[in-house]
Every structure is written in C-alpha cells, then in structure tokens.
Amino acid sequence: MQTPAHLKLPLKTKGMSIFRTKEGPFPLEMVDQVLQYLPLQPLSVLANLRDMEAVVKEHLERRITNTISSFSLHAKKTLNMMEETGTVLSGSAALEITSPGSCVPEDLNFYSPSGAAEATVEQILLTSGFALIQEPETAILTERTPFSKLNVNNGVKRVFRLSHRTTGKRVTVIESLSPSPLVPIFFFHLTTLMNCVTGRGAISFYPDLTETYTAMMNPRRNFAVVHKPMELVKWQGRGTAIVRDCDEFHPSRPNSATHGKRGMCQRAFRHSQDGWSLSTDSKLGPTIAWRLGHKSKDQSQAGLHDPVVHLLHEEWHLRTHRLLEIWVEYLAPMDEITHRLSPKTWRQSFP
Numbered sequence: 001m002q003t004p005a006h007l008k009l010p011l012k013t014k015g016m017s018i019f020r021t022k023e024g025p026f027p028l029e030m031v032d033q034v035l036q037y038l039p040l041q042p043l044s045v046l047a048n049l050r051d052m053e054a055v056v057k058e059h060l061e062r063r064i065t066n067t068i069s070s071f072s073l074h075a076k077k078t079l080n081m082m083e084e085t086g087t088v089l090s091g092s093a094a095l096e097i098t099s100p101g102s103c104v105p106e107d108l109n110f111y112s113p114s115g116a117a118e119a120t121v122e123q124i125l126l127t128s129g130f131a132l133i134q135e136p137e138t139a140i141l142t143e144r145t146p147f148s149k150l151n152v153n154n155g156v157k158r159v160f161r162l163s164h165r166t167t168g169k170r171v172t173v174i175e176s177l178s179p180s181p182l183v184p185i186f187f188f189h190l191t192t193l194m195n196c197v198t199g200r201g202a203i204s205f206y207p208d209l210t211e212t213y214t215a216m217m218n219p220r221r222n223f224a225v226v227h228k229p230m231e232l233v234k235w236q237g238r239g240t241a242i243v244r245d246c247d248e249f250h251p252s253r254p255n256s257a258t259h260g261k262r263g264m265c266q267r268a269f270r271h272s273q274d275g276w277s278l279s280t281d282s283k284l285g286p287t288i289a290w291r292l293g294h295k296s297k298d299q300s301q302a303g304l305h306d307p308v309v310h311l312l313h314e315e316w317h318l319r320t321h322r323l324l325e326i327w328v329e330y331l332a333p334m335d336e337i338t339h340r341l342s343p344k345t346w347r348q349s350f351p
C-alpha cells in the first residue's frame with residue numbers, strides 16, 4: 001500500500017480540536033492524518049458523527065483538489081468546469097480518491113456528457129499549459145438496436161487527448177454517447193475502476209469490493225481486443241484480487257446471497273442511485289442502469305453476455321418501434337501513418 005500523496009494544502013481547521021483525550025484536546029491535524037487512509041465508506045460513516053461532518057467534507061475536498069492540482073490543472077476552476085458541464089473524473093485518479101493506497105494515478109480521465117466535451121477541453125486549454133494532441137479521426141455511423149441499448153462503441157462518442165507542455169502530465173477527455181457522463185464507466189474492465197468524482201463529491205459504485213482491493217471482472221466478447229493488454233496483470237501486481245466470476249461470492253444462486261452481496265454480482269441489474277452505490281453527491285444527473293458482462297448459465301448457449309448500459313426508465317424501445325431504428329455517430333481515431341482505424345489509440349477511452 002502506497003502512502004496517499006494528497007493533503008499538501010494547509011488545514012482550514014488547523015489548531016482546532018473536537019475530541020478530548022486524557023492529555024487534553026486531540027488536534028484536528030492528527031484526525032486528518034488518520035482520515036487520509038480511509039476509503040469513502042468509513043469516511044461517510046464518520047461524517048454522520050456530530051462535529052465530524054465538516055471535518056470529513058473538508059478532508060474529501062482536499063483529496064480531490066490535491067489530485068487535480070498534481071496534474072498541473074487549476075483545481076477550483078476544474079471543479080467549477082465539472083459542475084457546469086456535468087463532467088466527472090474517473091479511472092485511477094478517482095479510485096485513489098475513493099480508496100487511498102490503491103494505485104498511483106498516471107493520468108486524469110474526464111468523462112463528459114454528450115455535447116459537453118468541447119467546452120470541457122476549452123476550459124482545460126484556457127486555464128493551463130495543456131495542448132491538444134491532434135490525431136486523425138473518422139466518423140462512423142452505426143445502428144443502435146433495442147437490444148444493444150447504449151452498447152455502441154462502449155458508450156464513447158469521441159476521445160480528446162491533452163498533454164502539458166512543461167510537466168508532460170496527460171489528461172484525457174472522453175465524450176459519452178449519452179446525456180450521462182457515466183455510460184462509458186460501466187464498460188470498464190474491472191469494478192475497482194467504477195468510481196467517479198463530480199464537481200460536488202465522490203461516488204463509488206462497488207464500494208465494498210473496492211475498499212478491500214477486490215475487483216470483479218466485467219467480461220465481454222473480444223475482451224483482449226477492446227481492453228489494453230496486461231491490464232489484469234497490472235492490477236494484480238498492485239495487490240488487487242481479481243474475481244473473474246461472481247460465483248466465487250455466491251456459489252449457489254445470487255438470490256440466496258445476502259442483500260449486501262447481491263449488488264456484488266455480475267448478473268445483478270444495478271443503477272447509479274441504488275443502495276449499493278455510495279455517493280457524497282446528491283445531485284447526480286440522469287440515472288444510468290447497467291448489468292456487467294457475465295458467463296451464460298444456459299448450457300445450450302455457451303458463451304458470454306456483454307455488459308449492457310442504459311438510461312433507467314428509458315422507453316426508447318417504444319420510440320424505436322415508431323422510428324424503426326436509431327443511428328449513432330461516433331469518432332474513431334485512425335493510425336497516423338496507415339490511416340486505418342487504430343484500436344491501440346482507441347483504448348485511450350479506458351482508464
């Protein structure tokens with residue numbers, strides 16, 4: 001476990017104390033030293049204690065602002081931009097914020113709602129020394145069927161890659177195909193990365209697993225083509241236990257598992273406001289529903305079910321019935337030399 005790299009800013013509550021010990025007041029700086037190792041779930045529990053709410057809130061804010069600043073971005077302006085555009089931060093940076101000691105983030109991955117990515121990129125370019133990495137792209141039009149829900153190009157419309165001129169820090173802005181920025185997150189390869197930071201707080205969609213350094217796989221067909229190679233080995237090297245099939249948690253049937261464990265099931269129908277998610281942001285946008293990829297239980301139909309993501313209560317299949325089909329456009333990066341579609345570059349949309 002690495003020591004968390006946040007908490008460089010001075011405490012607003014410096015010198016104050018809320019607890020008394022036999023030797024006298026227990027300084028808030030020491031409380032903060034303890035808090036820095038805690039994942040989101042125990043932090044949220046502590047915030048329910050009288051006098052602790054403000055301390056925990058300030059602590060979590062500093063975790064977030066220090067992480068953003070460490071990538072050469074202006075923290076306050078970035079958080080304002082995130083709130084205005086509905087953009088979230090995900091990937092390894094959000095994991096390290098929700099579960100300290102999990103990893104050392106190598107880059108920042110922002111996820112913007114459909115139509116909001118250009119404003120996000122503009123704000124980043126305005127407030128810092130970042131430059132956009134120009135890459136040839138091509139528009140691809142694909143039919144969305146009632147069965148594929150939002151499963152078009154892993155929920156990604158476009159990827160913008162930026163690099164800082166002097167520090168070399170890397171930032172990626174991924175535009176969602178949906179009004180919700182969360183859609184691409186549920187196509188990630190591991191549940192341990194299914195966390196995000198909004199302009200107002202932090203959310204973990206698999207808090208119990210994530211804080212115990214356990215990752216459930218989100219299997220799919222063509223896993224090795226879609227995801228970056230060696231990803232699972234990398235996370236195992238960081239001390240994360242990888243669960244390939246949720247049968248390991250509930251060997252009989254998911255329904256016989258405890259309520260707490262039922263949410264930790266690849267076959268469970270989940271949504272972003274359900275009781276298994278942990279959120280410190282009450283103003284999260286459209287509710288997104290998802291089901292992870294999983295092995296087929298049907299003996300006659302051996303194979304895998306891909307992950308499925310959609311807007312909760314979306315009645316678009318009814319609309320589809322009228323319109324017959326919906327066409328979705330996304331921009332795919334091409335290899336600079338061959339000008340062919342480049343899956344290698346495309347994997348940048350995953351953390």
Ligand SMILES: [Zn+2]
Nearest residue numbers: 246254265266
């Ligand atoms: Zn299960």
